[in-house]
Amino acid sequence: MSTTQATPAALPESGAHTEPTVSVVIPCLNEEANIETCVTRALGVLAENGLSGEVVVADNASEDRSAELAEAAGARVVSEPRRGYGSAYLAGLAAARGRYIVMADADLTYDWAEIPRFVAELEAGGEMVIGDRMDNIHPGAMPWLHRYVGNPVLTGLLNLFFRTGVNDAHCGMRAVRREVLPRLDLRTTGMEFASEMVIRAAKEGLDIRQFPIEYHPRGGESKLSSFRDGWRHLRFLLVHSPTHLFVVPGAALFVLGAIAAAISLTGVEVFGREWQLHAIVAAALAMIVGTQVLALGLCAHAYGTYFLGDKDPWFDRMRARFRLEHGLMLGGAVGLVGAVIAGVIVVEWIDRGFGELSEERLMVVAATLIIVGVQVFFSSFLLSILGLRRAR
Ligand SMILES: Nc1nc2c(ncn2[C@@H]2O[C@H](COP(=O)(O)OP(=O)(O)OP(=O)(O)O)[C@@H](O)[C@H]2O)c(=O)[nH]1
Numbered sequence: 001m002s003t004t005q006a007t008p009a010a011l012p013e014s015g016a017h018t019e020p021t022v023s024v025v026i027p028c029l030n031e032e033a034n035i036e037t038c039v040t041r042a043l044g045v046l047a048e049n050g051l052s053g054e055v056v057v058a059d060n061a062s063e064d065r066s067a068e069l070a071e072a073a074g075a076r077v078v079s080e081p082r083r084g085y086g087s088a089y090l091a092g093l094a095a096a097r098g099r100y101i102v103m104a105d106a107d108l109t110y111d112w113a114e115i116p117r118f119v120a121e122l123e124a125g126g127e128m129v130i131g132d133r134m135d136n137i138h139p140g141a142m143p144w145l146h147r148y149v150g151n152p153v154l155t156g157l158l159n160l161f162f163r164t165g166v167n168d169a170h171c172g173m174r175a176v177r178r179e180v181l182p183r184l185d186l187r188t189t190g191m192e193f194a195s196e197m198v199i200r201a202a203k204e205g206l207d208i209r210q211f212p213i214e215y216h217p218r219g220g221e222s223k224l225s226s227f228r229d230g231w232r233h234l235r236f237l238l239v240h241s242p243t244h245l246f247v248v249p250g251a252a253l254f255v256l257g258a259i260a261a262a263i264s265l266t267g268v269e270v271f272g273r274e275w276q277l278h279a280i281v282a283a284a285l286a287m288i289v290g291t292q293v294l295a296l297g298l299c300a301h302a303y304g305t306y307f308l309g310d311k312d313p314w315f316d317r318m319r320a321r322f323r324l325e326h327g328l329m330l331g332g333a334v335g336l337v338g339a340v341i342a343g344v345i346v347v348e349w350i351d352r353g354f355g356e357l358s359e360e361r362l363m364v365v366a367a368t369l370i371i372v373g374v375q376v377f378f379s380s381f382l383l384s385i386l387g388l389r390r391a392r
């Protein structure tokens with residue numbers, strides 16, 4: 001990682017008069033204890049490093065004197081009445097005029113002296129730069145729950161789902177070239193904005209860079225709510241990854257159910273006993289639910305690909321290979337096998353003069369196959385309907 005400092009001489013001349021080099025954007029909700037210091041320090045660092053720039057404070061309808069103090073300290077203040085970290089940033093980013101945008105909280109947790117390092121990384125070709133606080137958290141700066149549970153778990157899931165390579169996805173000090181903002185197309189209004197930015201950058205294949213920074217205890221009151229904001233992040237990750245939300249659990253459930261059904265039907269002993277009726281009912285449940293969840297996942301993928309502009313090579317290969325008719329034939333065949341098994345059992349029952357029967361396990365299998373067949377058949381039509389007015 002480069003640690004060189006940005007110099008004005010390194011910047012191209014064009015546009016130098018119309019756009020400042022750097023916009024420092026600060027979201028602010030009731031931060032009167034800190035905002036003046038933040039603005040003064042940010043402006044000071046820009047001046048000391050010969051960077052032309054501005055400080056934009058996105059005031060989230062603060063009920064204290066934050067806006068007034070920010071303005072007096074030399075910031076351009078934009079007001080966003082809709083509450084939320086993301087809402088504040090969306091307003092601040094829209095108002096920023098600089099070629100490079102550096103973002104950080106209004107709470108003195110981040111060092112404003114790091115601004116030139118972030119700018120230097122952008123100048124060196126980075127498109128998004130994010131700090132990594134995890135090895136430099138000062139005592140009292142981050143609660144235990146966030147340090148050892150919330151941040152590692154959410155960042156781990158984010159990287160499992162989206163492979164961003166970012167170590168600290170919730171770090172609030174970051175920088176981005178203003179020209180890439182339209183591609184990022186950011187929309188979320190709450191704290192999950194932090195995740196959205198990293199995920200969108202990774203999906204767009206931006207050059208993302210990171211380096212360690214210090215994290216200090218906060219001045220003023222925290223606006224973060226551990227569980228509500230943690231859930232908003234998690235929810236965002238899940239709904240943007242149908243593969244992990246539906247396809248993987250659905251397929252796993254179906255396969256486990258099929259294995260359990262095979263064990264029960266063949267009568268082999270596993271864990272020292274034969275698996276009887278209870279086992280096959282559980283197996284049927286897993287196969288039916290698994291198929292349903294898998295089908296929902298395919299529909300979610302279709303919606304994402306056709307209407308949200310998602311690019312998913314796995315789904316693209318699937319739809320190149322399989323057509324509606326394949327799904328109808330598969331569903332029809334599975335359902336037919338189930339119907340034939342059920343028919344055989346009925347014939348046997350008739351044979352016995354409508355007397356007692358003990359084909360419970362086979363009947364559960366027949367019913368399961370019919371249900372799964374119907375699910376596959378109609379889900380195939382639903383997938384096809386989703387593609388009727390597709391963008392591409
Ligand atoms: N949470 C939150 N923050 C907002 C909102 N509007 C603006 N902000 C600002 O966004 C920044 C982030 O909020 P913080 O309370 O610092 O949250 P955090 O950095 O995750 O948590 P701390 O480690 O306690 O600072 C601060 O500068 C807030 O003033 C809002 O509606 N909700």
Ligand SMILES: [Mg+2]
Binds near residue numbers: 105107109172218
């Ligand atoms: Mg903060």
